[in-house]
Amino acid sequence: MQPYSLSHLANHVLLHDLAALVSQDRTTTAALLAHLAEVDERRLYLPAAYSCMHACCVGELRMSEDAAFKRIQAARTAREFPAIFAALAEGALNLTSVLLLRPHLTAETAKDLLAAAAYRTNKDLELLLAERFPRPDLATFVQAIEPADAGELPAARDEGVATAQLAARLVDSNTPRARVTPLSPQRFAVQFTSDEAGHRDLVEAQALLGRAVASGDVAEVFKCALREYVRHLKRQKCSATDRPRPCSRHRASDPRHVPAAVERAVWERDGNPCTFVSDQGHRCAERSGLQLDHVIPVARGGESTERNLQLRCAPHNQHAADLAYGKGFMDENRSEARRQAAEAKAQKAVADAARARERAAAAEELAAASDVIPGLKILGCCSDDLRYAARLCAAIPDGSTDVRMHHVIKALGRANMSRLTHVARSPN
Numbered sequence: 001m002q003p004y005s006l007s008h009l010a011n012h013v014l015l016h017d018l019a020a021l022v023s024q025d026r027t028t029t030a031a032l033l034a035h036l037a038e039v040d041e042r043r044l045y046l047p048a049a050y051s052c053m054h055a056c057c058v059g060e061l062r063m064s065e066d067a068a069f070k071r072i073q074a075a076r077t078a079r080e081f082p083a084i085f086a087a088l089a090e091g092a093l094n095l096t097s098v099l100l101l102r103p104h105l106t107a108e109t110a111k112d113l114l115a116a117a118a119y120r121t122n123k124d125l126e127l128l129l130a131e132r133f134p135r136p137d138l139a140t141f142v143q144a145i146e147p148a149d150a151g152e153l154p155a156a157r158d159e160g161v162a163t164a165q166l167a168a169r170l171v172d173s174n175t176p177r178a179r180v181t182p183l184s185p186q187r188f189a190v191q192f193t194s195d196e197a198g199h200r201d202l203v204e205a206q207a208l209l210g211r212a213v214a215s216g217d218v219a220e221v222f223k224c225a226l227r228e229y230v231r232h233l234k235r236q237k238c239s240a241t242d243r244p245r246p247c248s249r250h251r252a253s254d255p256r257h258v259p260a261a262v263e264r265a266v267w268e269r270d271g272n273p274c275t276f277v278s279d280q281g282h283r284c285a286e287r288s289g290l291q292l293d294h295v296i297p298v299a300r301g302g303e304s305t306e307r308n309l310q311l312r313c314a315p316h317n318q319h320a321a322d323l324a325y326g327k328g329f330m331d332e333n334r335s336e337a338r339r340q341a342a343e344a345k346a347q348k349a350v351a352d353a354a355r356a357r358e359r360a361a362a363a364e365e366l367a368a369a370s371d372v373i374p375g376l377k378i379l380g381c382c383s384d385d386l387r388y389a390a391r392l393c394a395a396i397p398d399g400s401t402d403v404r405m406h407h408v409i410k411a412l413g414r415a416n417m418s419r420l421t422h423v424a425r426s427p428n
Ligand SMILES: [Zn+2]
Pocket: 274, 275, 276, 284, 285, 286, 312, 313, 314, 315, 316
């Protein structure tokens, strides 16, 4: 049997084995860091013909540059504060949390800080560190940067991690990443790269705000813009409104239709995050892309009422459908929906291309009749007449302008053109 083919395992066995492997991985990581720290301390990479520990990890141990960087930093920190090894083995800390803690660990702070950091997510740990070690606000500035491969971008630097150099060159990604970093209680540094259109909008917003925002403060402009955008999204996604209308008494013909008042009530009742709770009592933490899910499916008589609706993330919405109708059936449905969507997309692409060809041909015909068109415009011809005239002119490309104009006016019809010919014959 293939060692990596696990399709024969029962769900509970698979989950149990996975948990055991993760636990084993933590123990291995702690032991690996201890070994790295000791090899580093004894400088055993030198006799192996490597100039530094990082080069040895990449060249000899086949680690990626980033993995080597993180592990060496964590190993050195753990060697200085050995309680970290046990915390890593237990899962109380992970590699990233050790790197976050590293700049703040001293003989005086280590015990308390390691205890406070235990079992926190990295985001929570960043908030804790911002609270205990507040940093001043960043100065606001907008800076034009070079294209991606023209050198390291200021935004790509990780102040917390990349200050120490392990090798001759910085081990860091050239890809600038957007980031939100807690600085101090209730203060966050936001950093990202905008394209030209985004920058243009920023400048325009600053100009439109004028004195409403002191000196066009970028942070304040974004705060105002985001407040409006959140309001817009809430209106769109949750039917939020300042002036709610009562629910209509008429029942909608589509049983899936959810009245705006019901949608608002469900959003207010369930809030964020997703309402799915596991058998062990763990509530899903997903806050993005929440959907209204019918507790009793519509196909089984469920109604779009507040009582029968709940907020679920998309995967848990699908999971509920899998449980209700069977995964095979739902997979077939989704596959069919994807096929139909792809077909509709292809048809739209064909229609778009045909329209584009028509527009190009019409533009070409109009260009070829450029001697006649201005005169027809003066006579008051509409755009349909102009296109028709251009097609007529294409049939007599060698005729003089007078001949072509005469031909066009005649063909456009005496009845329809009586007004035009009258205008054409009138003296100025
Ligand atoms: Zn969920």
